[in-house]
Amino acid sequence: MFNAVPKEIKVALLMAASLFMEMLDGTIVITALPEISRYFSIGAATVALLVSVYLITSAVFIPLSGWMVHRFGKKKIWSIAIIAFTLSSLANAVAPNFYILLITRIIQGISGSMMIPTARLIVLEKTPSSKLLKMVGYLIWPALIAPAIAPIIGGVIVTYWNWQWIFLINIPIGIIVTLLGYKTIEPDKADKSSVFDLKGFIEIAAASGLILAGAELATHGVYYWSIALIFVVFGLLLGIIVFKHLKKAVHPLFSIDALQVVSFKICQTSGSVLWLCVGALPYILTVFLQTVFQWSAVKAGSYVLFIFIGNIGIKPFTNFIIRHLGYRSALLLSFGMIFITSIALAFITPDTFAMYIMLLALISGAGRSLALTCYNGLSFSEIKSKYRNSANTLNAVIQTLAQGLGISLITVVVDLLQLYFSTAVSYKLGFIFLGVLILFPIIEVMVLPKNIGQTTLIGGEENVSRHIR
Structure with missing residues (x-):
């Protein structure tokens, strides 16, 4: 087969x-x-x-x-x-x-x-x-x-x-x-x-390491927050130095010129927020069900599994939706699904009808699937083939940082909230926090042209007919 x-x-x-x-x-x-x-x-x-x-x-x-x-x-x-x-x-x-x-x-x-x-x-x-x-x-x-x-x-x-x-x-x-x-x-040619670019590699490695080490350290409790903040701030400052180096170097480790392309840049900014939420939501839902509802790991996992079912369930339709709505409208639709379900999860209780929780996880998963497909299709839509190596590396670095920060950020937010609220309320506010984060991608995507990424939506018979004409 x-x-x-x-x-x-x-x-x-x-x-x-x-x-x-x-x-x-x-x-x-x-x-x-x-x-x-x-x-x-x-x-x-x-x-x-x-x-x-x-x-x-x-x-x-x-x-x-x-x-x-x-x-x-x-x-x-x-x-x-x-x-x-x-x-x-x-x-x-x-x-x-x-x-x-x-x-x-x-x-x-x-x-x-x-x-x-x-x-x-x-x-x-x-x-x-x-x-x-x-x-x-x-x-x-x-x-x-x-x-x-x-x-x-x-x-x-x-x-x-x-x-x-x-x-x-x-x-x-x-x-x-x-x-x-x-x-x-197929084998490919090596250059x-x-x-x-040794200097660029050391700078990028140090910046990434400091940011993620600081984020990880922050998850171990309030007593580590001061030093964690110092790590993250130094990492971000070093990131500015890295940006300047990559921009001016004759032979940079990878080029950042792709950031000048709007369709690529939008995937690194609002797309990073989405990746952050993608990493955080399954984690916080799993911990919430185990910690607050006192469910077993297997029972909690069986509910979180419906995020996966939503991911897969919408997959046969994502390309159809994107081609008919365009990237901008498809993204806004997916953000709406994620926002509504994140807020709704804040109000579930151990007595909530099981099918309702599963439905929320299902819709959230479908929204995530649609949004990530949009961003991944859009990110390289206007990047020429010879520049895709550098764009791909930059994209991978930003996505890894965003995913890594997702679990750390939501853990710190919940820990911070627990200084003032009960554990149950803190986790519920954590879901609301993730929902509010989605407002940034919504605002950023709303100002995009309606036809952005149009070249990736033209294929098959449509592409042939264009050439015949």
Whole structure:
């Protein structure tokens, strides 16, 4: 059956599978932290390093990926990355002590940072604008599915097996995708003369690391907020220096010229807010149901699963909606769905009709799916093929920071609210906070031209008829 699929779709599905493996691994481990803590007899704060070092390592090394694919070729870097990711997953499962596990998680974070932008670039670099929306459809589902199903899969694994299987599930996926990728992906030329911007890499790595380290530190309680704020402020100041360096450097690590294109810039600004919410909502809903409603991990995960069902349920219709409404109207529709459901979740109680909670999660998931498809199709709609490597790297850096900040931000907001309100009220206000955040993308998108990204909406018979005329 796989042989009958067109080659470009085969490649897109393989890249999506590798992205799914990485994104699932980045979130599912959260469910296993209590078990790992007991297994190695360590504290909750120490075991949480498994999440933070992975996230920070990924963010630090993503900027390197754009230069590496230039220097060594996309197929080679992707192949090395997925093999290293698979082997490090195995090493995670058999680690004899916590410190070895921490080291293997760092290796896994580095390999994941190479895999994410390279996989996207393999699919998008040569894709004409008229086919971008279609190909993005294959790449977007891992970001939608992985965070939504991670809680229930993790809950089942921890409840009925042991935490090692959190990492072992990557092994068969990694082996299959590696073998299929070796046969399917075409070799590409490497540019041996590519100059490495060491100064730019160090600056970007330091800025990303400080911001995410500060955000992570803030989640450990009010006593850490002062030093966390210092980390974040220094990271942002260093980010300004990075921006100036990339703008003036003769051979920058990656170009930021794509920010001059409105359709790309809008995906980095309001799109980042959406990515932040995408990372935060499944997390806060899971913790809310377990902490406030006192539900088990499996029961809470089964409700959060409806976000995933909404993601998948609307997927066959997203391209149709975008093509008929246009990006601007489709985005506003999706924002409305996210806003309404986020606010509504603040008013659910343990006595709320189960189907109502599931429906809210379903609609929220559908809105997320539509919005992310819009942003991913729009971001490269006006970027020429030769500039997509740099644009892809910049996009990956910003998305990683936004996703990483999502869980940290909502955790800090809820902790801050708990200084003045009960736990239940604080979580409810947390949902409202996420809803209010969506107002920024709504305002920014409302001023966009109605026909923005139109080149990606012209394809198939319409494209042929244009050329005939």
